[in-house]
Amino acid sequence: MLLEGAIGDAYGAGFEFAEIEKIKAKNNITAYEIHPLFEEIKGKYTDDTQMSLAVAELLIEGKEWTALSIANKFVEVFKRDPRRGYAKRFYQFLYEIKDGQELLDNIHPKSERNGAAMRAYPIGILKNEKEILSKTELQASVTHQTEKAILAAQTIALTSHFFIYDKGKISELLIYLSDILDYEWKANWQGEVRVEAIETVEAVLTILTKESNLKSMLKKSVDFGGDVDTVASLALAIGKMNKNVENNLPSFLYDELENGNFGRDYIKKIDKELYQLKDARKNI
Structure with missing residues (x-):
């Protein structure tokens, strides 16, 4: 799940808010493309996957689910591996603060953008739907304490859970x-697709309900244009959990995905540990 999410994120990043001409010419699932702004992140995931890893790790660790523990984890994963893809001001904010308490003390969480939804899909591993709703709302509220952002995040978590x-x-x-x-x-x-939470979820649900294989999900996600790395990341992560969806992604997407300290192999490890919660952590 997380691995396919990272692939969608990394592939989509090469087309994020790109001109439609580039999308038409190069969105053929044959290579990772260079990000329009950050050449160094070709084949690398962005904030979508990093924050999803934070949520997954917190679930695996079994720590108390509080605003502070969530905020601390967000800061922790950024500090250990600063990477591009975050909104410019939020990147600088994370770079300057030292811990989760400082994040909570200084953030203004009134955004209706898709940041809370993009990282919510790991929460779908939990068995209890009411718990999914409450945990998703709390993690969303840390950065996006608005009705639309919370609804979008809960929808993504429940869609993941459904499959x-x-x-x-x-x-x-x-x-x-x-x-x-x-x-x-x-x-x-x-x-x-703009960075608005509701638009993003509508696009993701459109992909999930109309496409039958991961390759077509990836292509259609990018064809929309706009914030396509988030749409592609969510579509592939959740689509991978649908037993009726064919995984026909080309091997290069796996082989050429970054594999540093927190790259492909690390994501596989977290994926495995997260999925073990399905049976091993009944009390989460």
């Missing part, structure tokens, strides 16, 4: 979400 626990047919996904969240998702997104 991990095989809750029903793909045609039943939107009904499942509506029953729990009392919100009607349409899943018929068209056009460029």
Whole structure:
């Protein structure tokens, strides 16, 4: 799950807010592309995956789920491996603060953007839906304490949960979400995806409900244009959990994904430990 999310993130990063001409010419799933702003991150994941790793690690560690523990983990994973992809001001903010308490004391969490949703899918590994909702809301509120951002994050976590626990047919996904969240998702997104939380989730749900293999999910995510690394990361991470979706991603996407201290092998390790929670941590 996390590995495919990182692949979608890294591939999509090469097309993030790119001109439509570049997308049409080069979005053929044959190579990682250079990011429009940061040439050094070719084949590397961005903040989407780093913050998803933070959430996954906190679940695995089994620490008390509080705003401070979440904030501390966000700062920890950034400090150990500073990387581009964060919004410019938030990157500088994380660079300057020393711990989670300082993050909580100084952040203004009123954004309706997709930052809380992009990292929520690991929470779907939990068995209890009410706990998924509460934990997702708390992690969202640390940075995005708004109704739309929280709803979007909860939707992503529940969608992940739907496939991990095989809750029903793909045609039943939107009904499942509506029953729990009392919100009607349409899943018929068209056009460029901004960094807004609701738009991002609509785009992801459109991909998940209409595509039957990971390669087509990746291509369609980028074809939208806009914040495509987030859409691609979420679509691949969650799509991987659907037993009816074919994983036909080209091998280069795995082989050429970065493999430093927190790269491919590390993500595989966290993926394995996270999935073990499905059976081993019944009390989470």
